[in-house]
Amino acid sequence: SFSKYDKTVLLPRKRFIYHYNNMRWARGRHETYLCFVVKRRIGPDTLSFDFGHLRNRTGCHVELLFLRYLGALCPGLWGYGETKLTYSITWFCSWSPCADCSSKLAQFLRQTPNLRLRIFVSRLYFCDREDGLEREGLRMLKRAGVHITVMSYKDFFYCWQTFVACNQSRFKPWAELHRNSVRLARKLNRILQPCETEDLRDAFKLLGL
DNA sequence: ATTTTCAAT
Numbered sequence: 001s002f003s004k005y006d007k008t009v010l011l012p013r014k015r016f017i018y019h020y021n022n023m024r025w026a027r028g029r030h031e032t033y034l035c036f037v038v039k040r041r042i043g044p045d046t047l048s049f050d051f052g053h054l055r056n057r058t059g060c061h062v063e064l065l066f067l068r069y070l071g072a073l074c075p076g077l078w079g080y081g082e083t084k085l086t087y088s089i090t091w092f093c094s095w096s097p098c099a100d101c102s103s104k105l106a107q108f109l110r111q112t113p114n115l116r117l118r119i120f121v122s123r124l125y126f127c128d129r130e131d132g133l134e135r136e137g138l139r140m141l142k143r144a145g146v147h148i149t150v151m152s153y154k155d156f157f158y159c160w161q162t163f164v165a166c167n168q169s170r171f172k173p174w175a176e177l178h179r180n181s182v183r184l185a186r187k188l189n190r191i192l193q194p195c196e197t198e199d200l201r202d203a204f205k206l207l208g209l
Numbered sequence: 210a211t212t213t214t215c216a217a218t
Binding site: 023026027029030055059060062094095 | 211212213214215216217
């Protein structure tokens with residue numbers, strides 16, 4: 001239930017820096033953090049509705065934990081007719097989702113068209129193999145309408161201001177932040193480019209075959 | 210050149 005996480009507690013500075021560091025060899029990050037902002041859409045306007053952060057639990061990746069809390073975070077998401085509300089969620093995750101989470105998220109989002117999701121990630125989780133399931137998972141999310149982006153300086157800066165107990169201290173970027181972000185963004189772009197077989201599938205679909 | 214990864218002890 002909602003009370004299981006304390007949304008009033010901000011992330012300690014060191015924890016944020018350690019877990020969101022986008023270094024190439026992120027040794028020992030055996031946890032994943034997810035900072036989120038929930039916005040309710042009313043007509044053309046969006047209103048910030050809630051924010052906070054979550055950490056994975058043993059046996060439950062943080063994305064699926066978030067889905068568990070979704071009903072409490074977005075009242076009216078599953079209403080009928082007039083009572084059905086539209087939400088936009090932006091989350092910032094220290095790792096990109098695994099194949100299983102991507103698949104479950106994509107499936108969930110297809111069933112919930114009144115929910116928009118934007119995902120920022122600090123690092124790419126198991127995305128080295130060309131034919132890896134994690135890569136395909138990210139493409140599935142894209143096809144389900146999710147915008148996935150690698151976090152850049154402005155995103156880390158925003159998270160620092162929003163989710164971290166920064167006590168008005170300014171965000172100090174670590175060495176290589178920008179370089180790593182650019183490298184990972186290029187890698188993600190290559191991953192998200194539809195592969196040849198998908199192009200063919202789309203072409204067949206257009207032709208009605 | 211190679212290193213890690215929502216742990217497993």
